[in-house]
Amino acid sequence: MASGASGAELANIVNEAALRAVRDGRACATQADMEESIEVVIAGYQKKNAILTNKEKQIVAYHEIGHALVAAKQTNSAPVTKITIIPRTSGALGYTMQVDDGNHYLMSKEEIENKIATLTGGRAAEEVIFGSVTTGASNDIEQATKLARAMITQYGMSEKFDMVAMETVTNQYLGGDTSLACSAETQAQIDKDVVDLVKKQHEKAAQILIENREKLDELAQYLYQKETITGEEFMKILNDEQKIYLE
Amino acid sequence: MASGASGAELANIVNEAALRAVRDGRACATQADMEESIEVVIAGYQKKNAILTNKEKQIVAYHEIGHALVAAKQTNSAPVTKITIIPRTSGALGYTMQVDDGNHYLMSKEEIENKIATLTGGRAAEEVIFGSVTTGASNDIEQATKLARAMITQYGMSEKFDMVAMETVTNQYLGGDTSLACSAETQAQIDKDVVDLVKKQHEKAAQILIENREKLDELAQYLYQKETITGEEFMKILNDEQKIYLE
Amino acid sequence: MASGASGAELANIVNEAALRAVRDGRACATQADMEESIEVVIAGYQKKNAILTNKEKQIVAYHEIGHALVAAKQTNSAPVTKITIIPRTSGALGYTMQVDDGNHYLMSKEEIENKIATLTGGRAAEEVIFGSVTTGASNDIEQATKLARAMITQYGMSEKFDMVAMETVTNQYLGGDTSLACSAETQAQIDKDVVDLVKKQHEKAAQILIENREKLDELAQYLYQKETITGEEFMKILNDEQKIYLE
């Protein structure tokens, strides 16, 4: 699961789309050029020679739908614009493009917690369906850890530390670096709180998937066969508006 | 919430004001040029394309009034010259220019504690009004932490460590760097004291806002609509001297 | 025991095979050129002047068969394509080329645990047969430690830390370095979990070898005399399809 794009990435995206139009002999880049180039910059080119076993493809399909389903059940809206399980040169086996809901500037504690739950959704799906876990969640784990740690050490979102910053922070206003060390004892407390925080969201994600097991299966099988689906397709199946006929 | 200005910033302020006068074809910089240039240097240019959701704008309005109201109730005077919720290129969503009360050279323990309370006032307003917290207080958290930590480790304002410096300090008289390390055990004690100190002021700030809930709503709604208000407007409303008619 | 090959190594392998063909005056590299060159790149050239004592050769033979036998009993298939006890210039005294089962992209917790058991199989064989241990397992120890540590700190495969990353990790998607430190207390817990995890697999490996003691002796003696055997020979003896007549 990947989200957001830096300024340098945005520049690359535009460049990539222009090159694509040139290669095809077209005068200007189309919406399709842009969409493809977004994926290229964020996740790399499609990795034609990457041949996953069927078992792996199944796991990846459930993993990606796990993310999307947990996100959708928390926001009551389409969480993504596109879900794909075509491996990319970045190493990603699947890829989920997130919908931006327009709320860029402030994130509430609940929104961050939901984001962590969504990040754990991929692994939770593997557990619910296969009763086992894989290395496929390592990037989700890293992102969830960073968010949970920031809540406690930078955003003052833990009861224990109140409005006290506990780790190195870069001053956003004046540009300088500011380092606030903390004691070994406090670090141990932070570790415990981070684990508690992530575990709680992980359990919430698993609960959501268990309660929506049928949709999880239906969507994962659909993604397994189509390999790439849109957010609209995802929502239609989720809301029983689209009947899928699996091959 | 931002305060003070370094020497380099002061030079930039004057420069920016001169450029502004030149751009407008005027022979000399006016008071208005200076005021605008102060904001540019401290908080960056107005960010025209930053479109906050209404919910975000509400949160920012209450956050800024939270700072100002806690400050005003502690000093019995206008705490600010200007409050604005127009986003700036520095990343600040709102901005509060502080009144300097002429007391530059010495700060008492009580004055620093009040400053910490004021810093926590933004988040406290979010909690009182929305029952939730956002990432918007991260810079306030960082500043409050630094002040609280300095009280304990540099200013000898904790009972436990008496007049003992506990962390790296730069010698103000002779220019050299001086590093005074302390043990892991002492660091743990400092962390606990910092949290206690900030928590106490945070509770005080929340109490002030609860007791002045009506004014908090009135001022926040006024700021929400006007986007920028002066210290005089702020005080008139606070002292019931100005009747506001919200659109 | 060695496994896998990096991109640079793959390039070297092809180069080495081409050079070998040229040296022999042949127009193109054969399968045999490739096989030899693979070993050269991974383990170095055969070390002609390395003369092990008979006792050492015995230990190495049991060590390598220990790896292979534990692997075979766990997967029910040929774990290797080739086993050799001809020392190499890399310092390796024996060498086992692994079969790739096509499952490159995801590794389940059970698969990693089996891999750790296989890594401990060499030392376990020494213990079972000679009742003593040697320095020959130091590379296996290092690899087993890294896998066990990654399970706990990166892959979220420990119950205690759930989906929380505990050590420095490089972000696979965006290329930057990311460091997530953890407290001394957490480090101590990680160390304990790593030891428990490895110890459990080590015991499993020893159990497999004790239960297959006869085959262990038969295969080790065969390897001792032949010095290099293929995966097919290994499986035939293991499945009693080949009667071996030791000289």
Next chain:
Amino acid sequence: MASGASGAELANIVNEAALRAVRDGRACATQADMEESIEVVIAGYQKKNAILTNKEKQIVAYHEIGHALVAAKQTNSAPVTKITIIPRTSGALGYTMQVDDGNHYLMSKEEIENKIATLTGGRAAEEVIFGSVTTGASNDIEQATKLARAMITQYGMSEKFDMVAMETVTNQYLGGDTSLACSAETQAQIDKDVVDLVKKQHEKAAQILIENREKLDELAQYLYQKETITGEEFMKILNDEQKIYLE
């Protein structure tokens, strides 16, 4: 409170006095040139535009007299040649020039303890008179901490560590750097001893000021009005030899 002068500072002092004589068109530097230049080098030029509030000026006057009075009551002689509360460009709000009693080469444990008491005298005066503390003592805190730490870790003046050096020390005889680390446990003990040592002297200083409250008031009021007084004036008032008539 400031004391002593390095070799480089001494050179600057002579230079500064010569420049002063030249500026005034005199052939040689006078005693007055030297005295003024000493202050310039140690504490910077007089800061003409620094306008303290009356409250701040009162605090600084009591702070400086606090230092001088504690020193005088411990040595039974004039502790200073000059006391001033004219701010300097170094950032110092007041300044006390110490009398050198000729004992340069060795310092006894008691002399260092008295020096720490004198350093705490400024803050103690603020506490006794205003019942509050300010940031004005931060430099005193740093110096007192260094002295107390050196007593315990370098000078063998603690019962617990006997004649054992506990921290990094530069070898005075042979010029090289020598680093002697110590354990976390020992560091914690050192921190505790430093705090106990400073606290004891701080209490002694406060006791001296409480017992001489009348003289403290008299001298501080005198300094407040005169802004600069000599050591002789200080001693005459202290010994009731001079009747002061405050304006």
Next chain:
Amino acid sequence: MASGASGAELANIVNEAALRAVRDGRACATQADMEESIEVVIAGYQKKNAILTNKEKQIVAYHEIGHALVAAKQTNSAPVTKITIIPRTSGALGYTMQVDDGNHYLMSKEEIENKIATLTGGRAAEEVIFGSVTTGASNDIEQATKLARAMITQYGMSEKFDMVAMETVTNQYLGGDTSLACSAETQAQIDKDVVDLVKKQHEKAAQILIENREKLDELAQYLYQKETITGEEFMKILNDEQKIYLE
């Protein structure tokens, strides 16, 4: 006590022998040239002007025989080719050239333990004979510590840590550096285990020397008078095949 030789040292040895032959006007380096050059490269030139007291010479003789006797009693064969107590420019006061028993490639736990016992044999001899210890064992201490530490942290030879590597290790196969940190708690356990391990071998060494006290005296006196003896002389005296007549 010194052992082994690196590649660079081997090159120096050959070079040194050639130079020696040239200096003597001979066409080729003899066995004697090689032997002398080995000592020069490993231990430095003979230090003509180093005049030890008789007491020191006695201590060194017992120290070197201590090493050799403990080694011989453990292996039942000549442990050395040469023992000398002529000081060398490397700072070594004595020097023992080890016999290589042909077992280069693997070391068993028991062999490393014996090696540690041999390293402690020098100090053990001092204790048994003089009831006192000197600084002469500092290099033996360093080597014994490294071996014991490696047994526990790299070779998986401790029950507690099983097959887990606990400290920084360089990957022997692929050349890169690998660092595996461990927690403070684990470090404390490692320190305890290292001390236990060395202490046990030290006691074994002392026991061997006490049981062979007569031979220890006889050999040490012989070495004291001859200053340099061969491995054959050592074994003949040990096996009562040579009667020595001390001067």
Next chain:
Amino acid sequence: MASGASGAELANIVNEAALRAVRDGRACATQADMEESIEVVIAGYQKKNAILTNKEKQIVAYHEIGHALVAAKQTNSAPVTKITIIPRTSGALGYTMQVDDGNHYLMSKEEIENKIATLTGGRAAEEVIFGSVTTGASNDIEQATKLARAMITQYGMSEKFDMVAMETVTNQYLGGDTSLACSAETQAQIDKDVVDLVKKQHEKAAQILIENREKLDELAQYLYQKETITGEEFMKILNDEQKIYLE
């Protein structure tokens, strides 16, 4: 108290003596030139303008005799060739040149303990005579700490750590740097042992001085008046062979 001389210092000593002969118009350097130059290189030139108070001079005289007397009573021989209390440019207030007893190459545990006792003798004399301590012992403290620490961490002279090296050591044979870290727990134990070790010798030194109080007074008074005495004078007075008539 200073001891020994490095190679670079020896070169400087010879150079300094030659320059001295040249300045005096003599063809070759005399024994007196060498003696003076030794002191110049080790302790610096005589510091003509350093004027100690009588009290300081008394303390320094007792301090130096303290060193010499503790040394003499432990070895039963003249411990020094010269004792002086003329300050040197190195910062040393007194200076004691040690007799070298020819035992360069090995130091027994008892010899190091005696050396530590001698180092504490200066401070012990201050305590016995003045009931107070000064900063004058800081260099002795540093040297005593280093010796005690080396006994425990490098020389295997502590019962607890047996023949295990506990801190960074440079390999004397092969020239490389070797770093052996140890755990925090072990560091705490080392600190405790170092303090115990030094304290014990300090007490021994004090006991020696108390038992020889009369000689301590007599010798210190003699040194106070003469400012420089020889080892022969010291021994004659100590053995009642010389009657001193103080002025």
